[in-house]
Amino acid sequence: MAKVKLFRASKTDSAATFFDRFRDVIQKLITYLFLLLGVVIAITPFVWMISTSLMSLGESLSIRWFPSSLHFENYLNAWREAQFSEYFINSVIITSITLIGQVTFSVLAAYAFARIDFPGRDLIFTVMLSTMMIPAMVIIIPNFLTVTWLGRIGPIKWINNWPALTIPFMGNVFSIFLLKQFFAQIPDELWDSARIDGAGHLRFLWTVVLPLSTAPLMVIVVLSFIGSWNALAWPLLVTNSPEWRPIAVGLNNFVDEAGQELNLMMAGAFITIIPILIIYFFTQKQFTESIARSGLKG
Amino acid sequence: MNLNFLSGRQIRKIREYITAYLMIAPATLLIFLFGIFPVGFALYVSLHKWRIKQGKFLGLTHYRKALGNLAHVLLFGLTAAALLGGYLLVRRIVKNVKEEGGRKDWLLLFPGALFSATVLAFVRWTILLLPEILAIADKIWGKEKTRELFARLLREAFFTPGVQGAWRLFLFLFAASILLLILLLYLIRSSRRFSQILNFTLIWIIVPVGLGLLWFNVQSIQSVYREAVAAGEDPGIWVQVITLTAGVLLLVASWFLWKSATHQTKTFAFVWRILAAISLMIGAWLLIGELPTVIAVGDEDMWTGLKVTVFYSLGTVPFQLAFSMFLAILLFQNLWGSDIFRMLYFLPYVTPTVASAAIFRQLFSNRYQAPMNQLFLKLGMEPQQWIREPQGVFSMLAETMGVTLPPWAGGPSLALVVIMIYSIWTYVGYDTVIYLAGLGNISTPLIEAAEIDGAGPWEKFRFIIFPLLSPTTYFLSLIAIIGTFKAFSHIWVMREASALGTTDTFSVVIFSEFFEKLRYGYASALAFVLFAIILSLTFINQRVQGSRVFYG
Numbered sequence: 081m082a083k084v085k086l087f088r089a090s091k092t093d094s095a096a097t098f099f100d101r102f103r104d105v106i107q108k109l110i111t112y113l114f115l116l117l118g119v120v121i122a123i124t125p126f127v128w129m130i131s132t133s134l135m136s137l138g139e140s141l142s143i144r145w146f147p148s149s150l151h152f153e154n155y156l157n158a159w160r161e162a163q164f165s166e167y168f169i170n171s172v173i174i175t176s177i178t179l180i181g182q183v184t185f186s187v188l189a190a191y192a193f194a195r196i197d198f199p200g201r202d203l204i205f206t207v208m209l210s211t212m213m214i215p216a217m218v219i220i221i222p223n224f225l226t227v228t229w230l231g232r233i234g235p236i237k238w239i240n241n242w243p244a245l246t247i248p249f250m251g252n253v254f255s256i257f258l259l260k261q262f263f264a265q266i267p268d269e270l271w272d273s274a275r276i277d278g279a280g281h282l283r284f285l286w287t288v289v290l291p292l293s294t295a296p297l298m299v300i301v302v303l304s305f306i307g308s309w310n311a312l313a314w315p316l317l318v319t320n321s322p323e324w325r326p327i328a329v330g331l332n333n334f335v336d337e338a339g340q341e342l343n344l345m346m347a348g349a350f351i352t353i354i355p356i357l358i359i360y361f362f363t364q365k366q367f368t369e370s371i372a373r374s375g376l377k378g
Numbered sequence: 379m380n381l382n383f384l385s386g387r388q389i390r391k392i393r394e395y396i397t398a399y400l401m402i403a404p405a406t407l408l409i410f411l412f413g414i415f416p417v418g419f420a421l422y423v424s425l426h427k428w429r430i431k432q433g434k435f436l437g438l439t440h441y442r443k444a445l446g447n448l449a450h451v452l453l454f455g456l457t458a459a460a461l462l463g464g465y466l467l468v469r470r471i472v473k474n475v476k477e478e479g480g481r482k483d484w485l486l487l488f489p490g491a492l493f494s495a496t497v498l499a500f501v502r503w504t505i506l507l508l509p510e511i512l513a514i515a516d517k518i519w520g521k522e523k524t525r526e527l528f529a530r531l532l533r534e535a536f537f538t539p540g541v542q543g544a545w546r547l548f549l550f551l552f553a554a555s556i557l558l559l560i561l562l563l564y565l566i567r568s569s570r571r572f573s574q575i576l577n578f579t580l581i582w583i584i585v586p587v588g589l590g591l592l593w594f595n596v597q598s599i600q601s602v603y604r605e606a607v608a609a610g611e612d613p614g615i616w617v618q619v620i621t622l623t624a625g626v627l628l629l630v631a632s633w634f635l636w637k638s639a640t641h642q643t644k645t646f647a648f649v650w651r652i653l654a655a656i657s658l659m660i661g662a663w664l665l666i667g668e669l670p671t672v673i674a675v676g677d678e679d680m681w682t683g684l685k686v687t688v689f690y691s692l693g694t695v696p697f698q699l700a701f702s703m704f705l706a707i708l709l710f711q712n713l714w715g716s717d718i719f720r721m722l723y724f725l726p727y728v729t730p731t732v733a734s735a736a737i738f739r740q741l742f743s744n745r746y747q748a749p750m751n752q753l754f755l756k757l758g759m760e761p762q763q764w765i766r767e768p769q770g771v772f773s774m775l776a777e778t779m780g781v782t783l784p785p786w787a788g789g790p791s792l793a794l795v796v797i798m799i800y801s802i803w804t805y806v807g808y809d810t811v812i813y814l815a816g817l818g819n820i821s822t823p824l825i826e827a828a829e830i831d832g833a834g835p836w837e838k839f840r841f842i843i844f845p846l847l848s849p850t851t852y853f854l855s856l857i858a859i860i861g862t863f864k865a866f867s868h869i870w871v872m873r874e875a876s877a878l879g880t881t882d883t884f885s886v887v888i889f890s891e892f893f894e895k896l897r898y899g900y901a902s903a904l905a906f907v908l909f910a911i912i913l914s915l916t917f918i919n920q921r922v923q924g925s926r927v928f929y930g
Contacts, residue, residue, distance in 0.1 A: 111708050118705055119722050122807065125737045126725070128749060132740075143747045189405035196398040204406065211413040215864055215912055217888045218905040221898055222419035223412055225512075232515035233528055251408025281397055310730045312867040313889060328732040332871055335736045342740060349733040360728050368724055368811055 133346035140343040151343065158347040163322055167330030168351060174245045174315075174326050175308040181250035182304050183297065190259030191285050195271065205260075208253050216313070223248060224317050244318040245326070249308065255300045262296040263289060298366050302359060309356060327352050420902045422508065428899035432509060438598045440903035446675030447615050451622045452910075453595045460588030467581045474574065489558050490578025496551040497583060503544040510535035621668045628661030680904060682879060683887035684911075689790040690883055691862040693798040694805070695855055701802065702809030702854075703847065707839070709810065710817045720814070723807040735800060735871035739765060742796045767792035768878040791880035797872055801865070809854050816850030817843070856919050863912055884908050 132140050133154055135147040159165045192198070193205055227248070231238030238244040266289060274284045290297070312328050319325045325333075331352050334345060360367055424440055427433030441449035475484070514531045521527060536542065562575070599615050606613040635654035673681065705723065709716045726734060742750050742764040751761035767774075770788025790798070820843065828838050866885045873881055882890065888908060892901035 108713075111711065111713065115705070115708055115713075115719050118701075118806075119719060121803065122723055122726055125734065125741060125803075126729075128741065129737045141745070141747060143752055145749075185405040185408065188401040192398040192401035196394060196401075198395045198398040201398075204402070207414070208406070208409055211409060213913070213916075214413070214417060215885075215905070215909055217864070217866075217885050218420050218902075218909050219413065219416035220889075221892055221902050221905065222416035222423060225419070225423070225898070226411065226416070229512060229515050233518055233523070235523060247408070248412040251405045251412065253409060253413070256405060281394075281401075306728075310732070310867070312732055312870065317893065328730060328867075331732050331736060335732075335739065335871060345736060345740070349736050352730050352733040356728060356730055360725075364721055367728070368720070 129346045129349055133343055133350050135343050137341065137343055140346070154343045154347045155351070158344045158351060162334060162341075162344055162348060164327070164330065164348050164351050166322055167325055167327040170324055170330075171309060171327040174242065174324075175305055177242060177246040178249050178308045179301060179304050181246065182252050182255060183300060185250050186252055186255035186259055186300065187285070187290070187297075190256045190263055191281070191289065193256065194260045194263035195266075196281065209257065212253050220313060220317070223314075227318060239318050240320055240324055242324065245315060245324065248314075249304075252300075252304065255304065258296055258300060259293070262293050266292060295366070298363065299369075302363060302367055305359065306356060418504075419508075420905060422505065423899055424902035424906055426899050428902075429896050430898065432512065433899070436899070437594070440900045441907075442602075443900065444677045444680050444903055444907060445673070447613070447618050447672045448622075448669075448676065450595055450599055450615055451619050451672070453591060454619060454623065455626075457588050457592045457595065460584050460591065464581050464585040464588065467577050467584070471574065471577050471581075486562075486575055486578045489555075489562060490575060491582045492551065492558060493555050493575070493579040494582030494586070496548065496555045497579070498586070499544065499548040499551050503541065503548050506538075506541045506544050507535065510538050510541060618668055618672050621664050622672065625661045625664035625668065628657040628664070632656075632658035632661065679879070679882075679887055679891075680884075680907070683882055683884045686790070686794060686880065687863055687883040689794060690798060690801070690865070691859050693790060693795065694801045694862065695858045698802045698805050698809055698858060699851060699854060702806045703813055703851075705806065706810045706813030706817060707843070710814060720811065723810050725807065726804045727807040731804075731867040732871055734804065735868040738796065738800045738803075738868075739872050742799075762792060763876075765793050765796050765872055766874045766876040768876070768880045771795055791877060793872075793874065793877035793881045797869055797881055800868055800872065801862075804868070805858065805861075809858075812854055813847065813850055816847050820846045852919075856916070859915060859919075860912055863908060863915070884911075 128145070131146050134150045134152065135144065135154075136149075136151050139147055159168075193201060227238045227244045231241075231244070236243060270288055271284060274288055279287070309326075310328055311326070312332060315326045315329045316332070319329060322330070331348050334348055425435060425437060427436050438449055438453070441453075445452070511532075514528070514535060517531055518527060536545070602613055602615065632654040635650045635657070638650060709719055713719075740748065742748065744763045744766045745751065746761055748764075750764060754761055768791050770783075770785075770790060771792055772787060772789035773783040773785075774792065776783045824842055824846075825838060828842055833841070863884055865883055866889065869881055869883055869886050870889070873886065884904075885908065888901050888904045891897050891904060
């Protein structure tokens with residue numbers, strides 16, 4: 081991406097007078113001023129969160145902006161007493177199961193859609209794509225009924241257990257779509273030579289296609305992680321005890337019930353944010369691009 | 379030898395098909411079960427009294443409750459759309475026949491009828507089977523959940539008299555269709571036989587469904603009339619239907635006239651325009667006169683939800699787009715550290731919604747010591763209730779100047795404004811990233827040429843950058859507007875009882891009907907209204923804005 085100056089004719093030659101250079105500097109200064117103002121607005125809530133989470137209870141309710149002494153024990157309290165450890169572990173388990181299921185199923189389906197020509201392929205794919213338009217509120221009620229039903233007739237509980245929280249999200253149209261686009265670009269010659277060597281589809285997928293597609297896989301993992309970590313409405317419906325409650329619901333309930341324990345609440349909020357922050361800082365580029373491309377967040 | 383080779387190849391082909399079906403099976407089954415089937419199921423739920431458990435069939439009652447008599451008008455609109463779709467399909471077939479000269483194609487009308495009958499018989503069977511299947515959960519209650527018991531109950535559900543009859547009818551039709559299809563494949567050797575068969579089948583599905591809707595609608599209107607007459611009232615549905623339809627038709631007519639005027643010679647164009655303007659005025663007058671009385675019967679919570687959503691859209695989308703365009707243009711210049719800026723702007727968007735909403739809830743808390751109230755005090759203003767304030771901001775502003783505004787001019791409540799601020803804070807980063815991508819697509823020679831012509835910064839923005847960014851703006855505004863209708867998590871977290879529902883957008887209204895009031899049927903009906911709104915917004919946006927976007 082070639083960057084150009086959209087707003088200034090760059091006069092760097094000798095014709096540039098002192099006045100021109102002075103104006104350039106001023107303009108740059110103003111630009112930075114605006115950009116910094118934006119940063120301040122974007123960051124202040126986080127700064128406030130962190131500083132409040134380190135205050136004593138009395139301080140957190142006072143007018144102070146920064147703690148007089150650092151109370152790291154707030155994190156310990158939130159972690160242990162406010163059950164954030166339980167919520168956090170639940171979320172990790174739920175997210176991992178969803179992630180494994182979704183990635184596996186999406187890879188398999190995307191491969192078949194992209195590289196095998198079978199009857200009804202385009203029809204099935206189009207019907208699947210059209211489901212992306214359906215708002216979540218339409219399907220949340222019948223899905224709740226389905227999940228309840230499944231739990232009542234089957235051997236395992238669904239409500240208040242991992243199946244209700246993970247299985248409905250394992251089939252993801254967007255992941256399949258993204259992977260299919262990528263798999264379709266892999267040259268046919270690779271498949272031909274693999275077949276001559278006696279490889280079947282699964283082997284070809286595992287040894288050739290997957291190593292080539294780390295980038296889209298990464299995008300899917302990241303998106304599915306955020307989606308699962310941030311989900312609120314559905315987990316709120318299908319969990320009614322702390323046993324399987326994910327962290328977003330736990331924090332929401334804490335906000336409703338905690339009353340005045342502001343420092344603990346902010347510590348909890350920070351605990352909720354940390355995993356996403358870590359992923360964000362490590363995969364910043366793919367992260368930004370994947371979200372920009374998909375237009376989605378949980 | 380030759381035969382052997384052929385069959386070996388065919389076997390390999392079939393094995394490949396089976397591999398493919400097995401590979402897509404898990405994802406497809408899940409997407410069907412939790413993505414496609416629920417749409418039909420939601421429709422089914424919305425037509426029943428359903429409070430945790432299924433109750434009796436209510437027909438349009440929930441939609442009437444939500445929309446008032448408008449429900450009937452919209453259903454007539456749906457009927458018209460179905461019949462129009464049928465007409466368009468017929469026209470396409472006629473065109474195909476004329477172009478290709480395949481006159482025998484008309485014979486496909488009959489197999490098409492059979493195929494559509496098969497589809498409809500299948501739908502009928504599932505609708506009859508669904509309650510029986512759902513009832514298994516109750517029958518199994520309290521007993522030991524063994525596989526045999528479930529299998530037995532499932533068999534019983536299948537063999538319920540009505541269900542079995544429907545199943546047999548479907549099987550019979552299905553077998554007949556398969557036979558006919560094989561026969562057709564041998565008889566017709568045209569390249570577009572499949573599309574032609576599909577078209578005929580679609581006609582036979584769309585038109586009966588449309589007529590069925592018409593019949594259903596008239597029936598339910600008549601039952602409403604019967605009740606009303608018994609109570610000595612006049613519901614006036616027919617009058618309203620006619621007035622509203624006439625209004626919409628006149629608006630559509632004026633639009634067509636106005637468009638056709640551009641193709642006419644001068645006097646004609648003038649006359650058309652006058653006619654268009656007249657029909658526009660009459661149509662608009664009819665609508666404005668009638669709509670409020672039609673809507674007044676509807677659900678107040680829903681209309682408030684819709685109003686709140688519109689406020690929320692108007693209060694967030696333009697600001698969010700303006701700020702992010704500004705930031706993107708600043709960032710696009712060759713500046714040191716622009717990547718760091720971008721990363722920090724994106725941070726609010728990335729943080730889990732519940733966490734950031736919890737932070738905002740405290741920043742804008744009604745406590746005297748809360749940061750926002752402290753800031754207000756420092757600036758010499760009164761502390762506010764913020765997230766708990768149900769009063770409209772315009773009326774609050776007017777009050778400080780000693781004027782009392784009427785309730786309808788109150789504007790969004792202060793609580794909603796806080797949510798708007800949160801929303802803008804969250805989405806500016808995302809929009810900026812997309813705008814940066816859009817700016818990357820603008821060709822530099824264009825800008826350089828403008829510079830040579832002596833364009834200043836403002837001219838460059840107004841006449842080059844802004845128009846060339848319009849596809850991005852279009853995309854972002856569509857996503858953002860639809861997003862406001864889907865908005866849920868942050869509003870749910872920042873919602874306060876004392877804000878008196880002034881922050882409840884459409885999705886929140888639906889969720890609270892479902893989650894808090896346990897009205898599953900009614901919530902499903904509302905969800906379908908939301909679906910319809912989102913679909914028509916997308917459609918209108920494509921029609922109106924899509925034609926104005928400049929794609930370079």
